[in-house]
Amino acid sequence: MTGRRIVADVGGTRSRFGISRGPGDLSEIRVYPTAGQSSFAEALATYVIDIGAGPAEGWCGGAYIAAAGPVDQGAVQLTNAAWSISAREVSQHLGGVSVSLVNDLEAVGLLLPHLQASDLAPIGGVARAELIGSRIAVNVGTGFGAATAVRVGGTQWAIAAGEAGHMSLAPTTAEEAAVFGFGRTVEDLLSGLGIGRLYAAHARGAARGDRAADTVFAAASTDPAAARTAQMFSRLLGRITGDLVLATAAWDGAFLCGGVAKAWLDVADVGAFRAAFEDKGPMRARMSSVPTFAIIVPEPALLGLTHAAPRAG
CATH class of the missing domain: 3.30.420.40 (ATPase, nucleotide binding domain)
Known part of the structure; x- marks a missing residue:
């Protein structure tokens, strides 16, 4: 064969x-x-x-x-x-x-255990010389998804994927409540269509909600609504990624991928992302030691x- x-x-x-x-x-x-x-x-x-x-x-x-x-x-x-x-x-x-x-x-x-330093771009926070424990992949693209890689002995790994995009997402600030309200899921906002929704809300109805994520992020330096969208996206992505790390004990890091995540990197508010990622009450100190990366290797x-x-x- x-x-x-x-x-x-x-x-x-x-x-x-x-x-x-x-x-x-x-x-x-x-x-x-x-x-x-x-x-x-x-x-x-x-x-x-x-x-x-x-x-x-x-x-x-x-x-x-x-x-x-x-x-x-x-x-x-x-x-x-x-x-x-x-x-x-x-x-x-x-x-x-x-x-x-x-x-x-x-x-x-399946790729997480095999990634090399040259395949990754750190997103603020800390960088570890060696990663040997559980880690999580977080995808932001057309939809939102996540999968955890857990070492089960020696060189063996178990991979568990879920449907994280359909978790509930509630506002935590008055600004968030005004922009996206209640009854939302993670994928409603952290996805390709989600960026369009956030942008339309920040533009106060002056823009349609179907604007592509890369277009919104590319305009962040000249369009105040696009800049606010990128900043809120940074905070929300940090918060949800941190929640997923806590839920799965992925202490060796979160690895972002997907077309929307890739477009966001050019305008990311890394400080806001990491602040939301680490803001987990008694777990703040532990979360501050968890690295976050973007996967930059193609496909x-x-x-x-x-x-x-x-x-x-």
């Missing part, structure tokens, strides 16, 4: 594909708009044609798919797109090879999948 495997990172906005021959090996990367294809099967077929690989039965030894939604019995319905994916059906399309289907943040979690979910062990479904 060939050692080449298809890896795919399927999000609500974009779907990414690549080929891997083993841990850390990634090639033939292609990115497609998720809305541009009617189904995952169609996107997969397009990818195989685009890389000129021919029928998958002749070269594909398996597939690892990370999808933006909760995986249940080998199937997933994307949270922010209409696609549903079945590991069994994908296997049939690929000639019966083994197909593993995981949550998209689980894929990033972290695809790279994480190259480290995945085979599984059914």
Whole structure:
């Protein structure tokens, strides 16, 4: 059987594909708009044609798919797109090879134990020479998600992904209450659409709520509403990331990724982010020693999948 495997990172906005021959090996990367294809099967077929690989039965030894939604019995319905994916059906399309289907943040979690200093950009706080314990990946993109990597002995790790974006989010200041009110979830505000909502609120109705996050952040130096949006986003992201560290005992650090997080880095109020991250009452001293990073290596979910062990479904 060939050692080449298809890896795919399927999000609500974009779907990414690549080929891997083993841990850390990634090639033939292609990115497609998720809305541009009617189904995952169609996107997969397009990818195989685009890389000129021919029928998958002749070269594909398996597939690892990370999808933006909760995986249940080998199937997933994307949270922010209409696609549903079945590991069994994908296997049939690929000639019966083994197909593993995981949550998209689980894929990033698989990468956490293998990240090097050159793959990371510190976000304020402290930097440790060696990270050996539990850590958490936090994604801000089309949606919001998180996954924890826990060492279970030697070089073995267990990865647990949840649906952190759907936790409740309440205001803690009068300003926050005026801007986004009550009855919100984390993903309502810390996401691509969330940035548009925050910006529209800060612009006092003078702007639509569908402005892209990168556009808002790029205008922060000249547009007061965009600057206030970036500052509030910094505080909210710090607060929620700190809460997730506390809830999962991820004392070896929080690692941010995703398109919105990447765009935010250029205008981040790092002081506000770290202040909110550390402001945890009796846990403040402990939180001040927990590092925070941005993952800057390209395609972290695809790279994480190259480290995945085979599984059914």
